[in-house]
Each structure stands twice: as structure tokens, then as C-alpha cells.
Amino acid sequence: MGCAVLELNDMEANMQTTLREILANRYAKCIDVSKRIRWDIDRDVIRGRTFDFGKKFLPDGLSRVDQLACLSGKERRLMSQIQGRTYANIFRLVERYIVAKVLEVSRGHCLGDQIALEALVRFSDEELKHQELFRRLEKMIAEGMPAGYAFRPDPDEIAKAVLRKSTWAVLALTCCIELFTLAHYRQSIEPDTELSELYKDVFLFHWKEESQHAILDELEWVRENGNLSAAQRDQAVTDLIELIAAVDGILTLQSTADVDYFLSACGRTFTAGDVETIRAQMLSAYRWQYIVSGVREPRFNEILGRMITPEQGARIAMALAPIVN
Ligand SMILES: [Fe+2]
Numbered sequence: 001m002g003c004a005v006l007e008l009n010d011m012e013a014n015m016q017t018t019l020r021e022i023l024a025n026r027y028a029k030c031i032d033v034s035k036r037i038r039w040d041i042d043r044d045v046i047r048g049r050t051f052d053f054g055k056k057f058l059p060d061g062l063s064r065v066d067q068l069a070c071l072s073g074k075e076r077r078l079m080s081q082i083q084g085r086t087y088a089n090i091f092r093l094v095e096r097y098i099v100a101k102v103l104e105v106s107r108g109h110c111l112g113d114q115i116a117l118e119a120l121v122r123f124s125d126e127e128l129k130h131q132e133l134f135r136r137l138e139k140m141i142a143e144g145m146p147a148g149y150a151f152r153p154d155p156d157e158i159a160k161a162v163l164r165k166s167t168w169a170v171l172a173l174t175c176c177i178e179l180f181t182l183a184h185y186r187q188s189i190e191p192d193t194e195l196s197e198l199y200k201d202v203f204l205f206h207w208k209e210e211s212q213h214a215i216l217d218e219l220e221w222v223r224e225n226g227n228l229s230a231a232q233r234d235q236a237v238t239d240l241i242e243l244i245a246a247v248d249g250i251l252t253l254q255s256t257a258d259v260d261y262f263l264s265a266c267g268r269t270f271t272a273g274d275v276e277t278i279r280a281q282m283l284s285a286y287r288w289q290y291i292v293s294g295v296r297e298p299r300f301n302e303i304l305g306r307m308i309t310p311e312q313g314a315r316i317a318m319a320l321a322p323i324v325n
């Protein structure tokens, strides 16, 4: 009997060691790839180029401007550029809270796993670089577009609100964002041959580094999940639902600002019915880009599904229903 217990303990210890090794390898792999694909904003991405305003920025698969029959080709292009500008600004916005959270979770590895720590430090460093890239982009795009565009949400205010939620919920949201970033590039941006080349390259280089971030988000999210009691996880699900509602609030605010800007930049009047259609379509496109395409990502559902109960899954689905439909 004593022997059987010892054997079980040995087996469990071996399994723990194997699990630790698998995890260590995943962090190490992220460091390797991060070193190999490391890029520079000027030398690799911008390369002295400017944006071609004769081309679209955001592909139709994301902007859905092809569904707006009331717009001319030129107006659709303008709307794709406005949405593309906001797309870069939204990344700049979320990367503010992402860096803060990644630095916070990296403290959990400070006196332990130095490989995990290095992977997360590189992750934060890359997100700081991405913010700089998107700030540069905003300036370059502003020079080629009519005045009046405004990006309404404040990154620090949003970060403060997000960081008040539980780490589990913040990592869930982050994992969702980084997974949809990869999907957007592969499914919509890369295959579209009509886009501004510089715009396309920005998201190619962004995609390369985000691939490691999505893996690290998952590792840290799963690690945090293991620290929670059932009651804490239930609260974290509530937090995630509140975060999704907050994202929807940001999208409503920005889509309104972007339609106002579009209407003034267009230089012609639309019927009240057309304006209503444009407003509804823009909000629906933003919801698709920043919420729906993310929560439908199979990998996101797989990870989330392993952590929550069917009841918690139903709560999330119910909160998402008005946004998805
Ligand atoms: Fe990024």
C-alpha cells in the first residue's frame, strides 16, 4: 500500500516535471522566434515610404465598405482609409494596457523562471515599439487626409479602467485581441492586392511579433486560471463580460466620430436613410473587427472552454448576443 502511494507520488512528480519542461520550451521558443524576426520601424517597415491615398487601407473583409451601395468607389476608399486609421489607433490604445498587464504578470516570474521572464520582457518591449509605430502612422496618415478626424478614447483612461478588472479577464481579452490580429492579417489583409503597400506591410510586421504574443497570452492566462478558486473564476467571467461591454462602448463612440468625419470629408449630402445605414454599417463593421471575429476564433474558444463551466459559457454568450446579431 505504502509502495503504491509512493509510485503515485513519483508519477505525479514526473508529470509536473514534464509539464514544466513543455512550458519552459514554449517560452524559450517565443524568445527564439522573437530574436529571429525582430524588426525596426524605419529600416524594415516604413523604409522612407508614404501612404498611397489612391488605394484602400483596411480590406473589405474587415471594413465591409463593399456592403454600402449608397457610396461611390471613391467614397468607399475614403471610408476604408478612415477605418484603417482607426484600426491602427485601436491597437495603439489596447497596447497601452497590454504592456502594463504584461509587466505586472512578469513579476510572478522575476525570482523564478528567467526564460519566462525574458519572453515577457521582450513581449512588453515589442508592444512599446508597436505603440511608437502606430503613433508614427497616425501622423503620416493625418498629413494626407482632410482635417477633422478625432480618435476619441484616451489610452491611459481606458488602461486604468481595464486594469481594475481581474487578471484572468484582462488576459482573456488580450488573448482574444492577439488571436484576431493574426486572423485579420491572414484572412483579410494579406490576400487583398488592392491595399496601400505600406499599410499592408505595417500589419505584416505587426503580425510577425503578435504570433508570439498570442502564445504567451495563453500561457499566462492558463497559469492565472490555475491560481483561482471557483468563486474567483466566476467573478472573473463577470469581469470579462464587463470588459466586452466596455469595448462595445468604445466602438460606439469611435464609429460615431468616424461617420461624422466621413460625412464632412465626403463633401456631399446624403439622405437621412443613407446616413442611418452608414452609421449602422460602421458600428457593425467595428463590432466585427474588435469583438465578433475574436470571440469566434476557434483557439480562443478552445482555451476558454477548458476553463469555464457551461453556465458561465451561457452567461458570456447571452452578453454577446446583442453584439453578434
Ligand atoms: Fe502589438
Ligand SMILES: [Fe+2]
Pocket (backbone or CB within 6 Å): 127, 178, 209, 210, 213
Ligand atoms: Fe501583441
